Amino acid sequence: xxxxxxxxxxxxxxxxxxxxxxxxxxxxxxxxxxxxxxxxxxxxxxxxxxxxxxxxxxxxxxxxxxxxxxxxxxxxxxxxxxxxxxxxxxxxxxxxxxxxxxxxxxxxxxxxxxxxxxxxxxxxxxxxxxxxxxxxxxxxxxxxxxxxxxxxxxxxxxxxxxxxxxxxxxxxxxxxxxxxxxxxxxxxxxxxxxxxxxxxxxxxxxxxxxxxxxxxxxxxxxxxxxxxxxxxxxxxxxxxxxxxxxxxxxxxxxxxxxxxxxxxxxxxxxxxxxxxxxxxxxxxxxxxxxxxxxxxxxxxxxxxxxxxxxxxxxxxxxxxxxxxxxxxxxxxxxxxxxxxxxxxxxx
Numbered sequence: 142x143x144x145x146x147x148x149x150x151x152x153x154x155x156x157x158x159x160x161x162x163x164x165x166x167x168x169x170x171x172x173x174x175x176x177x178x179x180x181x182x183x184x185x186x187x188x189x190x191x192x193x194x195x196x197x198x199x200x201x202x203x204x205x206x207x208x209x210x211x212x213x214x215x216x217x218x219x220x221x222x223x224x225x226x227x228x229x230x231x232x233x234x235x236x237x238x239x240x241x242x243x244x245x246x247x248x249x250x251x252x253x254x255x256x257x258x259x260x261x262x263x264x265x266x267x268x269x270x271x272x273x274x275x276x277x278x279x280x281x282x283x284x285x286x287x288x289x290x291x292x293x294x295x296x297x298x299x300x301x302x303x304x305x306x307x308x309x310x311x312x313x314x315x316x317x318x319x320x321x322x323x324x325x326x327x328x329x330x331x332x333x334x335x336x337x338x339x340x341x342x343x344x345x346x347x348x349x350x351x352x353x354x355x356x357x358x359x360x361x362x363x364x365x366x367x368x369x370x371x372x373x374x375x376x377x378x379x380x381x382x383x384x385x386x387x388x389x390x391x392x393x394x395x396x397x398x399x400x401x402x403x404x405x406x407x408x409x410x411x412x413x414x415x416x417x418x419x420x421x422x423x424x425x426x427x428x429x430x431x432x433x434x435x436x437x438x439x440x441x442x443x444x445x446x447x448x449x450x451x452x453x454x455x456x457x458x459x460x461x462x463x464x465x466x467x468x469x470x471x472x473x474x475x476x477x478x479x480x481x482x483x484x485x486x487x488x
Contacts, residue, residue, distance in 0.1 A: 190244065204325075205318070208316030214245060216269065217254060218258075219256065233478065251279055285320070316338075335415060339423065385405070421450060421453070426458045435452075455477060
């Protein structure tokens, strides 16, 4: 996964403009979610949220894993003349609560909602990160292992507490969450379906190396400059791998610990262990999660003779926009969700 535009990667900030005169949707209940906390000796507190609609009805389970960063699921932005609510989850997926028990999990040490105040009438993602520093717990636990293990624990808790159809326990990951999803399925055998949207197949650190080579091919930099960049990256990656628990040093807005955790097990290794149905989506124009990394998955499954992979490619970027054709008004996200429901055999 490329992090050249890192602070947008996986955040999928969906914006509602509201005035300060009305109540803001900032609590789980505002989104028709019930909040619960698991206390785990190793992982600490795991805060999760399940859709309240039909909570006593037997339904399939759909666990949503959001993208990267330490932002809360909901962020209230106070501006001089209005307030805005930003979400790092996709509300369209919450609309599936009539068919699934929809579940989300907060990052470690991150509340469901947080608040920032700005002095101008617009807010940028840089403003958000400047005013919302990385929480201590997230800094020390915000890696692949915590997210995957926490999700596996939540699945067990929900299946024990609520009426879940065991034939359809689906994990749906977007961006960084798409790399967590196969790991969750490896850890928890209750998972029957795994969907990975705009994630990665190869080691995400390789994306930076490939990007340098592509910049040279395009003529944006010289081949010698590309080689110098690759050499520098490899020295950095060597340091990261030699210090996989380092939470003090950062690169591209993340700790070395976080990079080492996601670079320890390329997603293709996790996918290859799974015999359950897999649904993987790539975007032709996605510069955040380059398609070549995902194209490797169907090739590897052909090599292994495995038949459980559904691979969908859409002419979109990381946010389902066809950046190659600004006049294309096709709703590709709806197309993807319809394909997902057909794959899950849920009407």
